[in-house]
Amino acid sequence: VSCKIPLRLAAVLALAALTSATPSMAHVQDGQAQGFLSGIWHPISGLDHVLAMVAVGLWGAQLGPPALWLLPVTFPIMMAFGGFLGLVGIPVPGVEIGIAASALLLGIVVALEAKLYLALAAIIVGAFAIFHGHAHGTELPAGQSALTYSIGFVIATGCLHGLGILIGTVHKRPLGKVMLRLSGSAVAIAGSLFLWRALA
Amino acid sequence: VNHRMRWRAALQRLIWSVCVSALLATSANAHLVNTGLGPFYDGVSHVLLSPEDLIPVIAMALLAGLNGPAAGRHTLFALTGAWLVAGVLGSLVAKPLLPAAVTTGSFLLLGTLTAADRRLSPAAVATLAVAIGVLHGWLNGAGTGVVKPATVGVLFGVTSAIFVLVAIVAATAVATRPAWARVAFRVAGSWIVAIGLLMLGWELRKI
Numbered sequence: 130v131s132c133k134i135p136l137r138l139a140a141v142l143a144l145a146a147l148t149s150a151t152p153s154m155a156h157v158q159d160g161q162a163q164g165f166l167s168g169i170w171h172p173i174s175g176l177d178h179v180l181a182m183v184a185v186g187l188w189g190a191q192l193g194p195p196a197l198w199l200l201p202v203t204f205p206i207m208m209a210f211g212g213f214l215g216l217v218g219i220p221v222p223g224v225e226i227g228i229a230a231s232a233l234l235l236g237i238v239v240a241l242e243a244k245l246y247l248a249l250a251a252i253i254v255g256a257f258a259i260f261h262g263h264a265h266g267t268e269l270p271a272g273q274s275a276l277t278y279s280i281g282f283v284i285a286t287g288c289l290h291g292l293g294i295l296i297g298t299v300h301k302r303p304l305g306k307v308m309l310r311l312s313g314s315a316v317a318i319a320g321s322l323f324l325w326r327a328l329a
Numbered sequence: 330v331n332h333r334m335r336w337r338a339a340l341q342r343l344i345w346s347v348c349v350s351a352l353l354a355t356s357a358n359a360h361l362v363n364t365g366l367g368p369f370y371d372g373v374s375h376v377l378l379s380p381e382d383l384i385p386v387i388a389m390a391l392l393a394g395l396n397g398p399a400a401g402r403h404t405l406f407a408l409t410g411a412w413l414v415a416g417v418l419g420s421l422v423a424k425p426l427l428p429a430a431v432t433t434g435s436f437l438l439l440g441t442l443t444a445a446d447r448r449l450s451p452a453a454v455a456t457l458a459v460a461i462g463v464l465h466g467w468l469n470g471a472g473t474g475v476v477k478p479a480t481v482g483v484l485f486g487v488t489s490a491i492f493v494l495v496a497i498v499a500a501t502a503v504a505t506r507p508a509w510a511r512v513a514f515r516v517a518g519s520w521i522v523a524i525g526l527l528m529l530g531w532e533l534r535k536i
Contacts, residue, residue: 139341139344139345140344142344198512198515201516201519202515202516202519203519205519205520205522206444206519206522206523208523209523209525209526209527212526212527212530213526213527213529213530215530216527216530216531216533216534217530217533217534218534275527275528275531276380276381276524276528276531277380279523279524279527280380280384282527283520283523283524283527284520286523287516287520
């Protein structure tokens, strides 16, 4: 019997049945997955952010332990502090300039392979992280989970540092050292362009 | 040709099956936790799918593991025991004594202690585990409503999942010898602090 019914008719009826399906009522925990994906996406959605965060990992790799892990630990905490300031309504002046300057300065320190005091390096990285957090930490799209957004945001940031550290492992080879310094120069050039645009 | 006809007939049967299934479907009234496998597995899935409980449990286990085998053993029983008792009491009272936002304090405290890699005595770690268990367990119990057999099943599922998680994570932290692994655990602690700070900001923004 079923073979006599046109296939197209059956398909149309199936489609109609699917489109008339009853709705799934509201979940108590809405927007969990969307929040996480939005959080993951935010830090990687801007080249200025990406370059600065990868440069933190590169610089850490150049400086070696304990800076290797101290800088990537400092950045997410201070970035979250910047996000916290934004969320409670405390303004941070010149956020875009600060982000652009972070790419420029971090690029310069990588290019120069600058061996600063550990505390000074942590202060520089931490200060710039506040700008990054203030800019991105507060941009939760409507209807999404703040918790999973925060988780995604922090994980993506940490992974960008990890990428920088991974790339920075070439520092052990003579040619790798040169390549790292060149990549630092590239980050600094990009940072100067971002700064130009922020000031314009 | 026979093969094609058989394929076509099978396709038609499939389409009709989809059609009938879709028409018979009822509204999906989603619960907080409902796996369809019973209250115990609802409790297990609650822990695994709720970052507000899962992350503090992992942080507590990491902190216990970083402080040695004795702290790990104490935490295993202190956290799960306190969680279960507070959960049952919370379901009897059926209302949270503190706002749920207080749980962000767990993120901040446990994350900071893990990131700082502070050496604590087993008794101090166990006390902390009891405090975390009471806070989160009470909120879990209050959220499940008036105590009944299903609620007890959910709480047993929750605490069983926590027991297994703490055992695995704390044992991994204790047994992992390389220095980089300890650094990785500390980095995880810093991420938990960062998440807690952002959560605190979101909660304050609501006020």
